[in-house]
Amino acid sequence: MLSEKSLAEIARERAKYPADQARSALLAALRIAQEEQGYLSDAVMEYVADLLGIPAIQVYEVATFYSMYDLQPVGRHKLCVCGSVSCFLNGSDAILQHLSERLGVGLGETTADGLFTLQEVECLGACKDAPMLQVGDHYYGNLTPESLDALLAELRGGADDVR
Amino acid sequence: MPHIEIDGQAIEVAPGTTIMEAAESLGIYIPFFCYHPKLSVAANCRMCLVDVEKAPKPLPACATPVADGMKVATASRKAKMAQQGVLEFLLINHPLDCPICDQGGECPLQDITMGFANPHSHYTEEKRVVEDKNIGPLIATEMTRCIQCTRCVRFGQEIGGIMELGATGRGEHMAIGTYVAKAVQSELSGNMIDLCPVGALTSKPFRYKARSWELKHTPGLCPHCSTGCNTDVQSLGREVLRVLPRANQAVNEDWICDKGRYAYTGLQAEDRVTQPLLRVDGVWCEASWAEALDAALSGLEQMIARHGAGRLAGLISAQSSNEELLLFQALLRGLGSPHVDHRLRQQDFRADAAMPTYPALNMALEDLEREPVVLLCHAFPRQQQPLTNHRLRKSVLQGGKVIAIDSLRRDFNYPVTQLVADAGADLALYEALCSQLSGHAEKADAVPLAHVASDLLAADNPLILIGSALLHHPQAAAMIAQIETLAELAGGRVGWLAQEANSAGAWLSGCVPHRLPGGHTAPAPGLPADALWDADMRGFVLLGTEPGVDAMRGAAALAALQKAEFVLSITQFAGEAKQYADVILPMAAFAEGSGSFVNNEGRLQSFRAAVKMPGEARPAWKILRVLGDGLKLSGFQFNELSEVTAAWQHAIGDYALDVPPFHAFPTLEPVPEPMSADGLCRLGDWSIYQGDPLVRRAAPLAQPAVAKMHPDQAKALALRGDSVEISSHCGKISLPLVLDVRIPMGTVWVPAGYNETAALGATYATCAVTMATLPAVAASA
Numbered sequence: 035m036l037s038e039k040s041l042a043e044i045a046r047e048r049a050k051y052p053a054d055q056a057r058s059a060l061l062a063a064l065r066i067a068q069e070e071q072g073y074l075s076d077a078v079m080e081y082v083a084d085l086l087g088i089p090a091i092q093v094y095e096v097a098t099f100y101s102m103y104d105l106q107p108v109g110r111h112k113l114c115v116c117g118s119v120s121c122f123l124n125g126s127d128a129i130l131q132h133l134s135e136r137l138g139v140g141l142g143e144t145t146a147d148g149l150f151t152l153q154e155v156e157c158l159g160a161c162k163d164a165p166m167l168q169v170g171d172h173y174y175g176n177l178t179p180e181s182l183d184a185l186l187a188e189l190r191g192g193a194d195d196v197r
Numbered sequence: 198m199p200h201i202e203i204d205g206q207a208i209e210v211a212p213g214t215t216i217m218e219a220a221e222s223l224g225i226y227i228p229f230f231c232y233h234p235k236l237s238v239a240a241n242c243r244m245c246l247v248d249v250e251k252a253p254k255p256l257p258a259c260a261t262p263v264a265d266g267m268k269v270a271t272a273s274r275k276a277k278m279a280q281q282g283v284l285e286f287l288l289i290n291h292p293l294d295c296p297i298c299d300q301g302g303e304c305p306l307q308d309i310t311m312g313f314a315n316p317h318s319h320y321t322e323e324k325r326v327v328e329d330k331n332i333g334p335l336i337a338t339e340m341t342r343c344i345q346c347t348r349c350v351r352f353g354q355e356i357g358g359i360m361e362l363g364a365t366g367r368g369e370h371m372a373i374g375t376y377v378a379k380a381v382q383s384e385l386s387g388n389m390i391d392l393c394p395v396g397a398l399t400s401k402p403f404r405y406k407a408r409s410w411e412l413k414h415t416p417g418l419c420p421h422c423s424t425g426c427n428t429d430v431q432s433l434g435r436e437v438l439r440v441l442p443r444a445n446q447a448v449n450e451d452w453i454c455d456k457g458r459y460a461y462t463g464l465q466a467e468d469r470v471t472q473p474l475l476r477v478d479g480v481w482c483e484a485s486w487a488e489a490l491d492a493a494l495s496g497l498e499q500m501i502a503r504h505g506a507g508r509l510a511g512l513i514s515a516q517s518s519n520e521e522l523l524l525f526q527a528l529l530r531g532l533g534s535p536h537v538d539h540r541l542r543q544q545d546f547r548a549d550a551a552m553p554t555y556p557a558l559n560m561a562l563e564d565l566e567r568e569p570v571v572l573l574c575h576a577f578p579r580q581q582q583p584l585t586n587h588r589l590r591k592s593v594l595q596g597g598k599v600i601a602i603d604s605l606r607r608d609f610n611y612p613v614t615q616l617v618a619d620a621g622a623d624l625a626l627y628e629a630l631c632s633q634l635s636g637h638a639e640k641a642d643a644v645p646l647a648h649v650a651s652d653l654l655a656a657d658n659p660l661i662l663i664g665s666a667l668l669h670h671p672q673a674a675a676m677i678a679q680i681e682t683l684a685e686l687a688g689g690r691v692g693w694l695a696q697e698a699n700s701a702g703a704w705l706s707g708c709v710p711h712r713l714p715g716g717h718t719a720p721a722p723g724l725p726a727d728a729l730w731d732a733d734m735r736g737f738v739l740l741g742t743e744p745g746v747d748a749m750r751g752a753a754a755l756a757a758l759q760k761a762e763f764v765l766s767i768t769q770f771a772g773e774a775k776q777y778a779d780v781i782l783p784m785a786a787f788a789e790g791s792g793s794f795v796n797n798e799g800r801l802q803s804f805r806a807a808v809k810m811p812g813e814a815r816p817a818w819k820i821l822r823v824l825g826d827g828l829k830l831s832g833f834q835f836n837e838l839s840e841v842t843a844a845w846q847h848a849i850g851d852y853a854l855d856v857p858p859f860h861a862f863p864t865l866e867p868v869p870e871p872m873s874a875d876g877l878c879r880l881g882d883w884s885i886y887q888g889d890p891l892v893r894r895a896a897p898l899a900q901p902a903v904a905k906m907h908p909d910q911a912k913a914l915a916l917r918g919d920s921v922e923i924s925s926h927c928g929k930i931s932l933p934l935v936l937d938v939r940i941p942m943g944t945v946w947v948p949a950g951y952n953e954t955a956a957l958g959a960t961y962a963t964c965a966v967t968m969a970t971l972p973a974v975a976a977s978a
Binding site (some may be wrong): 076091092094097099100 | 354359361364367375377
């Protein structure tokens with residue numbers, strides 16, 4: 035179900051913990067599985083459970099707890115808009131509203147072209163740049179409707195990493 | 198030892214004791230939801246907050262160890278404010294639907310709210326709603342009521358041994374469930390209902406049947422396995438509505454298994470017989486007791502007059518009470534028949550003379566928890582004796598080692614070293630282990646065997662437990678003899694895991710053909726159960742048993758019963774008996790009669806009726822007494838059950854709790870090898886919910902019969918699709934096929950105890966598996 039490369043990575047993570055504490059490697063294993071598959075299907079969660087030798091429900095518990103794990107297919111770019119205090123006070127609602135209108139999707143939804151998924155997330159620790167969002171591995175701060183439009187245009191243009 | 202003070206009362210407790218435990222020993226009540234003495238401490242409900250002097254905040258009593266000089270107040274203003282605050286938070290999302298909640302009246306949340314809450318809530322917003330889950334036919338869920346104490350989750354993890362429920366989501370969205378909708382599988386799952394402090398998990402079969410305060414409670418005894426769990430039988434009027442565990446730390450602790458909890462639902466089966474039935478010219482008609490008894494007596498007398506008492510046999514269920522067992526064998530032996538047995542599932546009786554006085558564990562159940570090394574010989578207590586299994590599980594969790602020898606890999610709920618015999622070569626595996634232990638084995642022998650041998654040799658007096666399934670093997674006698682050798686070589690001691698609730702009582706009471714009550718050797722031994730089917734018996738007396746599915750060779754049993762001239766069936770259910778009986782006498786079922794059982798430890802426990810018998814049903818001991826009286830046999834002059842109990846005690850005497858596990862072995866006549874070279878070895882046993890007439894009729898527990906086979910074996914036989922035909926020398930059946938890597942190559946698992954599988958005959962026989970011939974389907978274009 036997972037590639038050799040992912041399995042090797044999971045094995046490396048697993049080796050960091052004592053033999054009877056396979057559960058400790060779960061966060062990393064799920065991250066690796068999600069990076070390869072795009073999201074965590076029930077099947078891949080069960081596969082990871084078998085791989086680590088832990089009950090499947092323990093995998094579901096962890097996967098549903100952290101908002102960074104996706105349990106449904108997501109678009110190529112996940113727009114994670116922070117909605118916590120600093121960003122909220124600086125107008126994160128308007129940011130979400132703007133993105134929602136531009137993309138034509140609501141929270142947690144994916145655009146028909148499969149390019150964007152819109153999500154609201156908890157504080158990402160970048161309050162100095164509020165309001166902010168995360169796409170891929172990068173943060174974008176001090177957002178305005180104009181900067182959002184520019185960002186969307188670049189992402190639509192095929193860029194993966196917009197700086 | 199720390200000295201502490203709780204509510205002004207001083208106490209000295211062991212270091213590491215929690216405030217909760219210290220308060221409990223002082224008799225001071227601290228309210229709680231998530232705490233449970235048998236589970237790990239989660240401290241997540243916060244209900245047990247107490248005021249500790251010098252602590253800045255209230256502390257949870259369940260998770261705070263005492264410290265010397267600690268002063269605790271459980272009812273100070275600070276403690277009360279904490280309790281009120283916690284309750285207000287817990288009730289924010291609780292629906293307060295007590296009037297329609299089955300937990301109402303026995304609900305800690307209700308009680309504690311009454312006792313500790315501030316009557317006013319500040320909350321005016323919307324309550325959250327949690328979707329219900331379908332987690333199978335046993336547990337009803339109403340997850341909006343859940344307060345996330347996680348007792349059910351911890352139970353699955355820590356006691357059940359398989360974690361099936363978990364807490365998914367976070368914060369306000371946290372919910373308890375299985376995530377992927379599926380039925381909970383644990384054989385102990387019902388205990389989660391008892392643990393749930395609110396109405397989130399309730400009993401599905403009991404749902405909306407009654408309010409808890411209307412129920413009458415009668416102390417009962419579970420009749421479904423040899424552990425002898427103590428139960429609380431709850432009834433309303435003439436109906437048993439619920440069976441719950443009755444705490445007895447020496448036997449079942451605080452638990453019972455699902456079989457014991459839900460088997461009562463079978464009492465309402467359609468074929469429950471409540472009126473004596475007579476077969477008149479091939480038609481069943483209801484009769485009065487006088488007519489039915491006349492028919493029974495004259496039927497027996499005529500049969501004996503024609504063929505002699507040697508052609509009469511009696512078979513009784515080992516779920517019968519000591520009193521019934523004693524009278525049953527007295528009836529048969531009084532009539533002159535030596536053929537009395539309760540071991541319908543056994544096929545090899547060569548070791549009868551060597552069998553112990555009764556199948557005794559030879560130790561206390563509690564002591565099983567402390568066994569460092571246990572060898573299970575063809576025993577799967579997880580299905581056969583679930584709460585005895587729980588003791589073994591505890592020993593493993595504390596560092597003990599359990600090794601199992603069996604015909605297939607078993608799904609234990611704790612780590613077990615498993616040695617699996619090659620198809621049909623179970624005896625050879627014991628022999629190989631013996632030669633390993635004696636050091637005569639060749640070096641090339643399998644590594645796991647050598648490991649097991651060295652584990653056993655390294656252990657000081659390891660415990661060897663012979664499982665009830667071992668006796669079902671066609672070479673059981675030789676295997677038992679090997680186990681005796683094995684025990685000597687390993688320097689271990691032997692205990693037996695008895696099968697039925699009163700297997701021990703059946704042996705003690707003389708319901709075996711070669712022993713009289715008290716274990717005395719019978720001067721003229723009769724035939725054992727399995728031999729009766731081929732012995733041209735002309736009359737049968739059956740009590741509480743359905744040989745068609747209870748006997749090892751069900752089809753042969755049915756044929757013999759149908760051929761017999763006269764069959765008297767004393768039973769609760771008429772379904773099968775109508776196929777062969779001439780007279781059916783209705784007897785009391787579970788919770789309707791009184792009596793006593795001897796459990797696996799040799800513990801004598803008694804039970805009394807919880808409800809009245811339906812219709813004209815009578816306790817079996819009374820039926821036997823009247824029959825004995827009517828046949829003018831001596832020793833049947835009883836008026837009260839207590840007189841029979843006294844007679845039983847007189848006949849059995851003071852039996853020992855620890856008995857020698859074997860008597861001297863007779864010379865074992867060789868039996869033909871059960872397996873021929875071609876074909877598969879048919880494995881199989883009575884599955885957990887098929888073991889007796891009552892549990893077979895419990896609809897919520899029903900599991901369909903399926904054949905199981907190793908995926909590679911199925912591939913080798915080119916089996917596709919999901920239905921197969923299995924044929925043995927005595928019959929052919931078809932079943933759905935499930936692939937399972939635990940089934941060894943060269944074998945197929947076909948469960949016993951089902952009407953669908955009875956035709957296949959004995960287990961461990963050779964059989965062939967082919968694709969089911971499906972009805973022709975018109976070829977599509």
